[in-house]
Amino acid sequence: MDVVTLSRVQFAVTIGFHWIFPSITIGLAWLIVWIMTRYLRSGERIYRVMARFWIKLFALSFVVGVASGIVMEFQFGTNWSEYSRFVGDIFGVPLTAEVLLAFFLESTFLGVLVFGWRRVSVRAHWFSSLMVAVGATISAFWIIVANSWMQTPAGYHVVNGRAELTSFAAAVFNPSTVPRFLHTIGGTITCGAFFMLGISAWFLLKGRHVEFARRSLTLALIVGLITSLAQFGLGHYHAVQVAATQPEKLAAIEGIFETQRRAPALLFGIPDEDAETMRAAIRVPGALSLLAFGDLEAEVQGLKDFPKDEWPPLALTFYSFHLMVALGAYFVLLTALGVYLLWRRALYDHALFLRVALLSIPLPVIAGELGWITAEVGRQPWIVYHLLKTSDAVSVVVPPGQVLFSLIMFCLIYGLLFVVWIWLLRREMRKGPESPGSASPREVSESA
């Protein structure tokens, strides 16, 4: 394999693995803030028990995110040095902003959140939980600024063979930043909610720590329903932006070859790139024109309008997107059903629902990964849309053998970390939260 392919595979592996952890922890952080707020207001011990347990799982997941995140910060230089030279004037700023404005906040206050139970006041502890969540969210913002600039570059001009900043505000708030940030945050809160939902369901199935599990389950369920519903709105907002700014990506997502009015949305299809057609397609006539442009008669550009060597890889973009949408619909159904059962007072001992909730834990993470595949593969062959090709961005001085070596190492190390992470999560679940009665005198006075 050549160095471009190897570096692309390595980037996909490392970012795909890394994203598992922020996608869970950003959402979980906000759920923990909610629990800490309840604890601060009511002083009820059950909230302390909940907070301690979820913070423990949070810390366990966060550290894998930190460990795999450092790699990302280095990899632009190690594997994509031509890219770094070309975009550094712009791209380095949001990366530094992410560290200075977000990572420090997140990491520093996480130390207090995890170790501060006996050292700081309840209010300072609550504040730390808030700062962790705020830090995690700001970090998502800046990394999405950086990535969105690759999708829809703005606020720059090309001089001396590189992109140079002309307006910081225009680069930060480029056309895709806000829709992509909101869609991503909606996704992460869904991931956090399903994580809490599934694990709480497990406790109820086992009949252990019932009070703890019921409260966690209810919280997660309601948040999960709200964000799964919101994701359709936010996803739509993002799709409208893609239609306006990256027509060939939209065409790949929906498998549109011919430019047409009343363009259909596809419920199903098998892209055939060579024959330039969709097989076994189930079309909803006019739906794409309507959804993307708000007008049945709107013209949607087809792939054939673009040179074939500038088409995104079709099958991966198309399938990823459609699978993501199908999963999104499933999240709404599952959480709506759960809320219905809650209303009918049949939720907490509905074994089938609880089991399905447990098995659904990874699905929002997978949906998020599919969304990122759609976004990043759909941008190809460009690394910076219409400015720089991925094949021209790689580090020319790194021998393929070295990239192959590091790729194999990442696969081994990350495989190991993943297995250990799951094993430790299960261990902590079996150990369970501490029981609300086991307070030391000092803790009682602290919560009083």
Place this chain on the structure above:
Amino acid sequence: MTALQTTWFFIIGLLLTAYAILDGFDLGVGFWHLFTKTDRDRRTLLGAIGPVWDGNELWLLTASGAIFAAFPPVYATVFSGLYLALMLVLFGLIFRAVAIEFRGHDPSPRWRSAWDAAFAMGSVVPALLFGVAVGNIVRGLPLDEAGDFAGSFIGLLNPYALVVGLLGLAMFATHGALYVAVKTDGRLAARARRWAQNAWIIYLLLFVVVSAATLATQAQVRANYEAAPALWVLPVCALVAVVMVGVLNRRGDVRKAFVSSALAIAALMGLWGAAIFPNLVPALDRPEWSLTAMNASSSELTLKTMLVLAAVAMPLVIVYTTWVYRTFGGKVELGEDEY
């Protein structure tokens, strides 16, 4: 050279110095981790860095982000040129991070000793390679006309860079041992003082060796010092600070010894900066191909934007980091929340 370019040369130096001082003691603690035998001592070592190591590591990310933003060609050349070395650093940092968190989740001795080894290796490998990288940059990297790295991995393991690597390792080991001495008491603190004393002898020795080797073999460094003789104050400060580390530790004043160690690190980083200025990456044998603060900088607007960002964010970071250090000040106590 514009004022902004000079400013960013200094800020990056400061960020790397903050990293070396702060994460330096974490790396040093990792170096000594396997020298302790009991689970309790090892938990105490991890407890000493537990709430702060992650924040400390961020100074490295800040520095690398700032190099990317302020001097993109430097980021591109150094990170791609030192590919294998950096990958080894990354593997080390990955293992260090997860080992700290994972170790305490299971009480079995085999589990714990596996992560103990991961923590120690994950600290020692980066601690050594950072110095090797510094040595190579003082010496100059083989670059081509386009500013790309034109050497090999083996070439980076030259004797001069390796000795600088060992100096860095001894420096971090001394610094980490003193941190342990400050954060613990009793038998462990006494042992940590002995560790610091042993490492310090090697630290002092290597400092003298590297200084002599640099003056003897690195003409471009000599030229910098001849051009601005006032710079000689830096090696003098460094020597005094390094010597004081051992003197103060012997006297039993570990807090002052630790501060002296931090100052020594700052002085050594200053020495490094003075040795290469205004180059960021001197080109070996072809000075005209060097990447400098002038020819490798970002646009004025980007440097200005970054300056505003740093001016807004850094004071905030310093305020709450200080608060956390105060909150977790004093000796380590092992409770249910600690590793």
